Amino acid sequence: MSGAPRLRMRGVSKAFGGVQALRGVGLEAAAGEVHALVGENGAGKSTLMKMLSGALRPDEGEMQLDGAAYAPSGPAEARARGVAMIYQELTLAPHLTVAENVYLGREPRRGLLLDRAAMREGVRRAMELLARVDVRPDARVADLGPGQRQLVEVARALAGRAQLLVMDEPTSSLARDDVGRLFAAVRRLKAEGVTVVYISHFLEEVREIADRYTVLRDGETVARGEVSACSDADLIRAMVGRELEEAYPRVPHRAGDPILELQELAGRGGLRGDLPRSVSLSLRRGEIFGIAGLVGAGRTELLRAVRGLDPIRSGSVRLCCVPPPLLGLLSEDRKQEGLALSLSVADNITLSRLGPLTRWGWLDRRAQTAATVQRAQELGIKITSAQQTTGALSGGNQQKVALARLLHEEAEVLLLDEPTRGVDVGSKAEIYRLIGTLAAAGKAVLMVSSYLPELLGVCDRIAVMHRGVLGAARNASEWSEESLLKAATRGEAA
Amino acid sequence: MNRLRALLAPFLGLLFVVLLFSVLAPESFPTLYNFRTVSTQTVVVGLGAIGMSFVIMSGGIDLSVGSVIALSSVAAAAALNAGWSAAAAILAAILTGAICGLVNGLLIARLRIMPFIATLGMMGIARGTAKRITGGQKIDAPASWLPDLVSKSSADAWLGLPPGLWILLALAALMAGVLRRTPFGLHVVAIGSNEATARLCGVNVPGTLTRVYALNGAFAGLAGAMLFGRLSVGEPTAAVGLELDIIAACVIGGASLSGGEGGMLGAMIGAFLMAFLANGMNLAQVENYWQEILIGAIIVAAVALDRWRHRRG
Numbered sequence: 001m002s003g004a005p006r007l008r009m010r011g012v013s014k015a016f017g018g019v020q021a022l023r024g025v026g027l028e029a030a031a032g033e034v035h036a037l038v039g040e041n042g043a044g045k046s047t048l049m050k051m052l053s054g055a056l057r058p059d060e061g062e063m064q065l066d067g068a069a070y071a072p073s074g075p076a077e078a079r080a081r082g083v084a085m086i087y088q089e090l091t092l093a094p095h096l097t098v099a100e101n102v103y104l105g106r107e108p109r110r111g112l113l114l115d116r117a118a119m120r121e122g123v124r125r126a127m128e129l130l131a132r133v134d135v136r137p138d139a140r141v142a143d144l145g146p147g148q149r150q151l152v153e154v155a156r157a158l159a160g161r162a163q164l165l166v167m168d169e170p171t172s173s174l175a176r177d178d179v180g181r182l183f184a185a186v187r188r189l190k191a192e193g194v195t196v197v198y199i200s201h202f203l204e205e206v207r208e209i210a211d212r213y214t215v216l217r218d219g220e221t222v223a224r225g226e227v228s229a230c231s232d233a234d235l236i237r238a239m240v241g242r243e244l245e246e247a248y249p250r251v252p253h254r255a256g257d258p259i260l261e262l263q264e265l266a267g268r269g270g271l272r273g274d275l276p277r278s279v280s281l282s283l284r285r286g287e288i289f290g291i292a293g294l295v296g297a298g299r300t301e302l303l304r305a306v307r308g309l310d311p312i313r314s315g316s317v318r319l320c321c322v323p324p325p326l327l328g329l330l331s332e333d334r335k336q337e338g339l340a341l342s343l344s345v346a347d348n349i350t351l352s353r354l355g356p357l358t359r360w361g362w363l364d365r366r367a368q369t370a371a372t373v374q375r376a377q378e379l380g381i382k383i384t385s386a387q388q389t390t391g392a393l394s395g396g397n398q399q400k401v402a403l404a405r406l407l408h409e410e411a412e413v414l415l416l417d418e419p420t421r422g423v424d425v426g427s428k429a430e431i432y433r434l435i436g437t438l439a440a441a442g443k444a445v446l447m448v449s450s451y452l453p454e455l456l457g458v459c460d461r462i463a464v465m466h467r468g469v470l471g472a473a474r475n476a477s478e479w480s481e482e483s484l485l486k487a488a489t490r491g492e493a494a
Numbered sequence: 495m496n497r498l499r500a501l502l503a504p505f506l507g508l509l510f511v512v513l514l515f516s517v518l519a520p521e522s523f524p525t526l527y528n529f530r531t532v533s534t535q536t537v538v539v540g541l542g543a544i545g546m547s548f549v550i551m552s553g554g555i556d557l558s559v560g561s562v563i564a565l566s567s568v569a570a571a572a573a574l575n576a577g578w579s580a581a582a583a584i585l586a587a588i589l590t591g592a593i594c595g596l597v598n599g600l601l602i603a604r605l606r607i608m609p610f611i612a613t614l615g616m617m618g619i620a621r622g623t624a625k626r627i628t629g630g631q632k633i634d635a636p637a638s639w640l641p642d643l644v645s646k647s648s649a650d651a652w653l654g655l656p657p658g659l660w661i662l663l664a665l666a667a668l669m670a671g672v673l674r675r676t677p678f679g680l681h682v683v684a685i686g687s688n689e690a691t692a693r694l695c696g697v698n699v700p701g702t703l704t705r706v707y708a709l710n711g712a713f714a715g716l717a718g719a720m721l722f723g724r725l726s727v728g729e730p731t732a733a734v735g736l737e738l739d740i741i742a743a744c745v746i747g748g749a750s751l752s753g754g755e756g757g758m759l760g761a762m763i764g765a766f767l768m769a770f771l772a773n774g775m776n777l778a779q780v781e782n783y784w785q786e787i788l789i790g791a792i793i794v795a796a797v798a799l800d801r802w803r804h805r806r807g
Binding site: 087093109 | 675676677680681683684686687688690691692693694695696697754755
């Protein structure tokens with residue numbers, strides 16, 4: 001087996017019906033290597049991943065582990081061969097304990113019973129390896145934070161003695177310091193000789209953690225090599241297949257009269273029901289106002305309180321004009337809250353304001369379709385028909401559908417929560433351009449994001465939320481990633 | 495710890511009901527004879543609630559148990575009529591229930607029919623079959639020791655209580671262990687908590703669900719044998735709507751119909767709470783309709799309390 005890489009995929013192809021999802025893909029990763037797999041949504045990353053997990057079988061091509069043929073029939077066999085998966089959506093059972101989750105499906109037994117002592121011990125060992133002894137084996141997963149949950153997934157892989165760990169966008173739900181801890185865990189695994197295939201949209205992450213990379217585009221391997229020997233521009237070009245003129249296209253817009261004023265706003269959101277604690281800001285028409293901060297700082301809760309979804313404890317939300325302008329909220333959780341994925345695009349876009357589309361109380365399908373087609377053109381949503389199921393669209397297009405709903409609502413204050421989460425690089429730029437266009441049309445945008453370059457690239461003014469308190473707003477040009485991060489982790493005073 | 499805290503409210507409710515009627519009907523309520531009466535009434539619902547706990551923990555529901563209990567009681571009577579021993583009659587009832595449950599499980603796990611629909615179908619099928627077997631009449635059976643299991647007389651009692659109650663408590667303890675201490679039990683909770691995850695972890699989801707419904711059917715079968723014991727006849731029209739009492743017992747005990755939450759001790763507390771309440775109100779000569787209103791209110795209050803506790807975290 002000497003010289004054989006840990007993982008070798010050669011000429012792997014897969015078609016679904018008439019659609020060729022993968023075409024002769026190759027990927028090689030050595031023991032102790034962190035290998036980044038990058039590509040836009042729909043490039044074939046998840047299909048590739050499903051083959052490694054045994055959920056799908058390749059039509060053509062071969063896969064090898066340490067030189068031996070690898071064709072798993074399902075998750076159980078993949079795991080028996082030392083292959084573990086960490087999916088983008090966390091895959092834990094909230095009602096079970098950490099130990100139960102880690103050993104689910106391959107519980108150690110003593111006779112007919114579960115061997116709880118062995119389960120606890122295994123989890124403790126794994127957590128020690130991850131330097132996270134604060135995650136107790138008997139804690140219920142429902143009581144853990146997102147960062148700790150992600151580590152439970154890693155512990156699950158560790159306890160299964162995984163030799164190959166595939167991580168799909170593992171940081172998409174993590175705050176910055178949890179990301180740091182996760183990376184530390186990945187480095188420990190690497191030192192133990194574990195191979196990690198790391199799927200990510202974030203090029204800085206790839207640069208920070210990966211040794212080598214493979215780029216997929218339209219189901220084909222289009223580039224591969226050493227991470228240290230390529231630039232971000234090279235990677236982006238390989239991913240989108242064209243030069244991206246600008247990552248953050250700016251549409252000229254000018255701030256007008258104040259439209260929304262918050263005075264010492266305190267709400268009842270969050271796990272403890274005390275977020276946000278104190279927020280004062282003034283938002284003007286034609287302005288893009290960014291809010292940075294860690295996950296759990298109360299940013300989402302602020303938007304919810306302003307929108308009236310969570311009750312307000314004290315302070316005030318004042319809107320200009322009579323009648324007051326409408327507020328529209330774009331949820332950070334597209335799947336659970338933002339969209340009804342089983343409904344059509346037309347239903348999703350028009351749901352917020354069906355009144356004008358009815359006659360004598362009956363929904364006018366033709367008017368609904370017309371409105372949908374118009375919005376789709378405005379926003380560049382790629383749909384085959386207004387009746388297409390929303391869940392069938394790519395992440396970027398789904399996000400545009402959610403934005404189209406705000407426009408259909410005729411909202412003038414747009415509260416955008418992580419507007420580019422789960423959206424590929426190409427669509428991100430389109431969404432930024434769209435936000436700029438909306439500001440130019442006189443709408444006010446209040447935007448929450450965990451992705452600092454995006455805040456710096458898109459917003460006019462930015463303020464940082466720390467433990468429920470919003471700091472002073474400054475022009476975007478006065479902030480840097482470092483200063484934003486410092487304010488987010490230590491608060492304004494530091 | 496968390497799980498025990500969730501049981502506090504139902505337990506205090508049970509305690510309150512017992513104390514309240516001990517004061518309101520001091521002559522008749524707090525007596526050993528009355529406790530035996532309540533026990534015989536609880537055995538059927540309690541046995542049903544053991545199996546139902548597994549179903550609800552897995553995120554499902556079984557509406558057919560009332561009908562399956564009636565069918566099994568008819569099966570027990572028919573077996574005795576055919577000259578079988580009482581033990582064989584009990585086994586016949588359990589087997590009848592288990593087969594109904596197995597069919598439910600296969601429909602749900604293999605054909606992927608919603609549990610509500612599959613068991614709604616079985617509810618009609620089992621009830622109709624019971625009536626078909628008996629020609630719509632109740633059927634008598636020769637004397638055996640089976641009715642003694644749920645007898646109120648002190649002559650049949652073990653340690654002062656009906657044997658059926660001891661059987662119920664022993665089985666509840668055993669199945670609580672199965673739920674918490676075996677891989678099967680863990681898989682049931684995992685499926686109720688997050689089915690996709692369970693599948694991903696290599697849990698045999700269809701196999702586990704099939705076993706859950708078959709198990710529930712078997713407990714309904716045993717409950718049917720006890721029902722026969724109480725009535726001393728096979729009664730095809732008995733236990734109508736009993737599935738709702740059984741589900742209510744689980745819910746009062748803290749089970750969540752969205753799966754993943756609940757437990758055996760809670761279900762037992764729920765079953766006894768409802769039985770004591772009904773019995774105490776009878777003895778205190780409260781009109782029947784008040785019982786129905788109050789039990790309905792308790793079910794809603796139990797769930798509302800649970801929601802409130804969840805929100806507080």
